[in-house]
Amino acid sequence: MKLYFAPGACSFAPHIVVHELGLPVQAVKVDLRSHTLADGTDYYAVNPKGYVPLLELDDGTRLAEVAVILQYLADRKPGTLAPPLGTLERYRVMEWLNFIATEIHKGFGPLWYPDTPAATREKAIAALGRRFALVDEALARHAYVAGETFTVADAYLYTVLNWTKFLKVDIAPWPRLAEYLARVAQRPAVQAAKAAESSPAK
Numbered sequence: 001m002k003l004y005f006a007p008g009a010c011s012f013a014p015h016i017v018v019h020e021l022g023l024p025v026q027a028v029k030v031d032l033r034s035h036t037l038a039d040g041t042d043y044y045a046v047n048p049k050g051y052v053p054l055l056e057l058d059d060g061t062r063l064a065e066v067a068v069i070l071q072y073l074a075d076r077k078p079g080t081l082a083p084p085l086g087t088l089e090r091y092r093v094m095e096w097l098n099f100i101a102t103e104i105h106k107g108f109g110p111l112w113y114p115d116t117p118a119a120t121r122e123k124a125i126a127a128l129g130r131r132f133a134l135v136d137e138a139l140a141r142h143a144y145v146a147g148e149t150f151t152v153a154d155a156y157l158y159t160v161l162n163w164t165k166f167l168k169v170d171i172a173p174w175p176r177l178a179e180y181l182a183r184v185a186q187r188p189a190v191q192a193a194k195a196a197e198s199s200p201a202k
């Protein structure tokens, strides 16, 4: 399999999962400014959406969308990073994946652009805060967002919450978030994915 990624982007979530599960996946770096690969290939020819992540299976089939790729990877080793399909616990993980994708991941959108007006930026940060409060509440009840064990939802949540550092979004009002980020950062798979993304060979 191949995982198309850009350093620090949301593709970091499946990159963590690849390392958590020890899956044989080749990481392929995409330059998101030019939408090209290192050999000059137009990335839109690979993924017409122009987005990372993209997972390419060994038969050439391609799968997109973070929440779907994460579950596809988890299901290569059932019972590890996602509860079995069809169980309520699985739907709970899917509920979080969807919330992280649509409410948190995309909630950061306006903050990436330097020309976003201050009022829009403030509104985006306030909306993110309401969502962070819900995550904080979940983390008060259990060690990870969907329960007592690390799941693919945590790989995604960790990835997007980390952007608060780069984008200077204050998470001090929800102290469990900083504790969670520090704890997840220590996982060997997170460190391995980080090292892989910063390797000059990629």
Ligand SMILES: N[C@@H](CCC(=O)N[C@@H](CS)C(=O)NCC(=O)O)C(=O)O
Pocket: 009, 010, 011, 032, 050, 051, 052, 053, 064, 065, 066, 067, 101
């Ligand atoms: N709905 C997509 C969103 C993916 C996404 O937003 N990817 C960003 C990086 S975090 C990207 O590739 N942006 C490049 C672009 O907009 O051209 C998914 O869930 O995979």
